[in-house]
Amino acid sequence: MENRKRQKIAEGNTAEIFEVEENKVxxxxxxxxxKSSVQHEYDNHCMVSRIVENIPKLFEPIEENQRYGFVMEKVQGKSLASLVQNDHTFDQAMETFTNLHKNWLMHTVDGAVPYTKWMLNLSGEESLDGDLADKIKCLPSGNTLCHGDFHPYNIMITAESVAVIIDFANICKGPKEYDVARTYFLLKEAVKGKSVAELYLAKMKLEYRDIRTYTNILEALRKYEI
Ligand SMILES: Nc1ncnc2c1ncn2[C@@H]1O[C@H](COP(=O)(O)OP(=O)(O)O)[C@@H](O)[C@H]1O
Ligand SMILES: [Mg+2]
Known part of the structure; x- marks a missing residue:
């Protein structure tokens, strides 16, 4: 695969995406x-494929020049973020986004890592400030399938208007309010000063007090995330 001509079609925070065959990236x-963190995302992707529809088909893991990755089906479409950023499509895109998240949160899972473990692993429990680790350990458990990064850049919309969810690095299980808090936190960071996060929360039929415990901890953890 290394020597074949290939085109970079996108880049995220963690990875570059190359087209490797007509229908594969x-x-x-x-x-x-x-290698273990990439394997973890690969395993998450595999697990989610068994639970949720319209996930890119997963192919083989790859290792080249001490970089790791995997091949998956190419989604022919555009990011939902481009529709959220356009004033003409904003309302419909937010409706699509919240409906997708509500549907996602109807799934339960046993095999995923608990969200509290994900939080404690961010920096290694020993190096967390003060009583943060104790606060995390006191959080409630849950078995809702949490995406952990449910934001518009991780949703693609095909020409046939099918929504495809991607990027499963932070999959975990927890209370559904945790995943809503995580999205609220990500939206607030991405569009500072805008009320997109508040609109999202209202459309999810939740109030800030329902997610406050989680957002406080996510804010305290921000400095530990890569
Ligand atoms: N299967 C795919 N087909 C087409 N484009 C993809 C696919 N997976 C990811 N992308 C594009 O690459 C970008 C980065 O991928 P992503 O998995 O979200 O990586 P990161 O973990 O770096 O955020 C996405 O926002 C999307 O535009
Ligand atoms: Mg991403």
């Missing part, structure tokens, strides 16, 4: 991402 993680 390679998600190649940036240097420094360990």
């Amino acid at each position: 390679l998600k190649l993680f940036k240097p420094g991402y360990s």
Whole structure:
């Protein structure tokens, strides 16, 4: 695969995406991402494929020049983020986004890592400030399938208007309010000063007090995330 001509079609925070065949892409993680972290995302992707419809089909793992990745089906479409950013499509895109998240949160899972473990692993429990680790350990458990990064850049819309959810690095299980808090937190960070996060929360039929415990901890954890 290394020597074949291939075109980079996208880049995220963690990886570059190359087209490798007409209907396949390679998600190649940036240097420094360990084999085990990429394997973890691969395993998550596999698990989610068994639970949720319209997930890109997963093919083989790849290792080249000490970089790791995997091949998956290419989604022919555009990011939902482009529709959220356009004033003409904003309302419909937010409706699509919240409906997709509500549907996603109807799934339960046993095999995924608990969200509290994901939080504790961000920096290694020992290096968390003060009583943060204790606060995390006191959070409620849950078995809702949480995406952990449910934001418009991780949703693609095909020409046939099918929504395809991607990027399963942070899959975990927890209370559904945790995943809503995580999205609220990500939206607030991405569009500072705008009320998109508040609109999202209202459309999810939740109030800030329902997610406050989680957002406080996510804010405290921000400095530990890569
Ligand atoms: N299967 C795919 N088909 C087409 N484009 C994809 C596919 N997977 C990812 N992309 C594109 O690459 C971008 C980055 O991929 P993503 O898996 O979200 O990586 P990161 O973990 O770096 O955010 C996505 O926002 C999307 O535009
Ligand atoms: Mg992404």
